[in-house]
Amino acid sequence: MSLLLTIIAFGVMILLHELGHLLTALACGVKIERFSIGFGSPIFSFRKRGIDFRVSWLPLGGYVKMSGENPEDQDGDPEGSFLNKRWWQKALIAISGPFANLLLGILLFMLAFAMPQKLEDQHPVISKVEGKVIGGFAPGGSLISINGKPVKGFYQWLLQVSDKQENSIKLLRGDQELTLSLSASDLDSLARSIEPQALAIVGEVQTGMPAWRAGLQEGDRIVAVDSVMVYDWYQMREQIVGFAKDRVSLDVERDGKIFRRVMPLESDGSPSNQKIIGITQYMPIKYTEQLPLGQAFSLGFRGSFAFIDTYFEALVNLFKTPAQLKTSVRGPVSIVSMSNQIGKRGLGSLVLFFGSISLILMMMNLLPIPVLDGGHIFFSLLEGIIGKPIPLKIQGILQRIFFALLITLMIYVFYKDISALLMRMIYRA
Numbered sequence: 295m296s297l298l299l300t301i302i303a304f305g306v307m308i309l310l311h312e313l314g315h316l317l318t319a320l321a322c323g324v325k326i327e328r329f330s331i332g333f334g335s336p337i338f339s340f341r342k343r344g345i346d347f348r349v350s351w352l353p354l355g356g357y358v359k360m361s362g363e364n365p366e367d368q369d370g371d372p373e374g375s376f377l378n379k380r381w382w383q384k385a386l387i388a389i390s391g392p393f394a395n396l397l398l399g400i401l402l403f404m405l406a407f408a409m410p411q412k413l414e415d416q417h418p419v420i421s422k423v424e425g426k427v428i429g430g431f432a433p434g435g436s437l438i439s440i441n442g443k444p445v446k447g448f449y450q451w452l453l454q455v456s457d458k459q460e461n462s463i464k465l466l467r468g469d470q471e472l473t474l475s476l477s478a479s480d481l482d483s484l485a486r487s488i489e490p491q492a493l494a495i496v497g498e499v500q501t502g503m504p505a506w507r508a509g510l511q512e513g514d515r516i517v518a519v520d521s522v523m524v525y526d527w528y529q530m531r532e533q534i535v536g537f538a539k540d541r542v543s544l545d546v547e548r549d550g551k552i553f554r555r556v557m558p559l560e561s562d563g564s565p566s567n568q569k570i571i572g573i574t575q576y577m578p579i580k581y582t583e584q585l586p587l588g589q590a591f592s593l594g595f596r597g598s599f600a601f602i603d604t605y606f607e608a609l610v611n612l613f614k615t616p617a618q619l620k621t622s623v624r625g626p627v628s629i630v631s632m633s634n635q636i637g638k639r640g641l642g643s644l645v646l647f648f649g650s651i652s653l654i655l656m657m658m659n660l661l662p663i664p665v666l667d668g669g670h671i672f673f674s675l676l677e678g679i680i681g682k683p684i685p686l687k688i689q690g691i692l693q694r695i696f697f698a699l700l701i702t703l704m705i706y707v708f709y710k711d712i713s714a715l716l717m718r719m720i721y722r723a
Contacts, residue, residue: 300633301353303648305331307395307655308356314394315358315387322383325361325374332356360387377686381677388670395656402649403601404594409642410584414497414577415447416490420465421526423488430465430474431488438464438471447579448490457481492527495576501635503572504557510546510573517552518545527575534559535568542571582640602653609657664692665700 308331316329325344330336332350339348362375372378376387418437437445440463445451455461461476476484496514499506518524519533520543534542543556559569585593637644662672669692677683 299637299644300648303651304353307398307648307652308332310394310398311391311655311659312356312358314390314392318387318390319358319360319376322379322387323374324376324379324387326358327361328357328359330357330359377683381674381683385671385674385678388667388674389660391667392656392659395652395659399649399653399656400595400598402645402652403598404591406642406646406649407585407594407597408587408590409645410582410640411642412580412582412640413447413450414639415449415579415581416492416575416577417579418445418448418451419491421489421491421528430467430472431484432467434467435472436466438466440464446581447577450581452485452488455481455484489528492575494524494527494530497574497576498635500572500574503570504560505571505573508555508557510544510555511548513548513576515547516544517547519543521545534571537569542569544571598649598653601650602657605654605657664689664696666696669693669696 312329312331316326319326328346328348330348330350331353333352333354333356334350336348336350339346341347360376362377376384379387420431420433420435420437422433423431437448437451439445440451440454441456441461443454455463455476457478459478461478463474463476465472465474494516496505496510496512496516499510499512516524516530519530520537522533524530524533537559539559541556541558543554545552545554557571559571562568562570584590633644633647636647659666660668660671662668664673673684673689
């Protein structure tokens with residue numbers, strides 16, 4: 295089911311992106327020769343209003359072929375030629391595709407937040423309190439309620455602590471029930487000081503990451519890191535993030551049997567350059583919540599722009615350290631695998647994932663690289679600044695170079711996807 299939804303979602307993203315280009319180009323008086331979803335030979339096609347509409351075999355994108363779009367075209371209709379339009383019209387046509395993906399991404403974020411959310415959490419039991427110890431909190435305490443509302447899980451409890459009024463917190467310590475007061479000003483200190491009990495059990499295994507390639511699965515318990523015994527998530531994480539070598543061995547328990555896996559470590563891309571293997575905590579508490587419609591739409595709208603900000607920051611870090619490219623890129627095989635994994639959390643999570651992909655497509659297409667929309671925008675802006683188009687010969691050479699680089703990158707991504715999948719199949723055999 296997730297695979298079918300993924301195919302449909304990508305088709306919609308491509309269709310709306312190319313429709314954005316098509317409608318804006320027509321509005322600017324550009325002659326359209328072809329509108330294609332996919333590349334290569336057509337599966338089927340038809341002509342309407344002089345445009346060749348088609349769906350093609352290679353489902354890796356789409357394109358709108360405009361008269362005079364290629365710098366090397368010798369167009370017989372100067373009035374309908376893309377290259378003969380004003381610089382701002384060319385920029386508007388180029389940006390309209392990514393803008394369509396932006397609108398779709400925002401809409402999907404808002405829709406996802408309005409749907410019932412399958413949430414996961416840790417048991418509301420305190421593991422440790424560090425830093426500024428706040429009134430009566432101590433390891434082993436079980437949280438019962440917050441401001442009169444029963445507690446389902448630890449993080450749900452933490453989110454309900456008010457930063458505007460004094461909080462009343464009930465907890466169980468041994469056989470004794472205690473009521474604690476927490477001022478609104480202590481919220482930040484509480485969030486930094488307290489952690490829930492969390493066993494060293496694997497939750498999600500991130501597609502394509504070292505743990506995924508090594509065949510780790512949800513529910514596996516890590517009992518040792520490089521032969522050092524670990525008894526909870528925090529000990530295990532501390533051993534991995536600061537590991538001095540490039541490869542780490544994990545002793546893993548599954549179905550009562552212990553086996554060893556050796557895997558490379560990857561950087562998390564942060565300034566501290568922490569090591570990761572691509573796993574999350576197992577969350578034993580499961581429940582469903584649905585936000586009020588107004589709040590859901592507001593959170594979805596703000597969440598979409600927060601995602602853009604986070605992804606843009608990640609892109610900047612990627613350009614600063616290009617070596618991370620080999621561990622950061624994901625292809626169609628990985629995306630389908632991720633959608634299957636995320637689909638297990640519910641339809642809301644899957645819709646949010648598709649919204650994220652739409653926003654990523656928007657940002658990637660806006661990169662100022664020839665053959666991408668951002669390249670056309672860049673050339674158009676330069677034309678507006680200097681008062682004349684960039685020479686067609688230069689545009690043609692740059693487009694051929696970057697097209698070759700893009701094809702090379704696509705081949706590399708497919709190779710990386712398939713080799714990672716084969717490695718996981720070998721380990722799981």
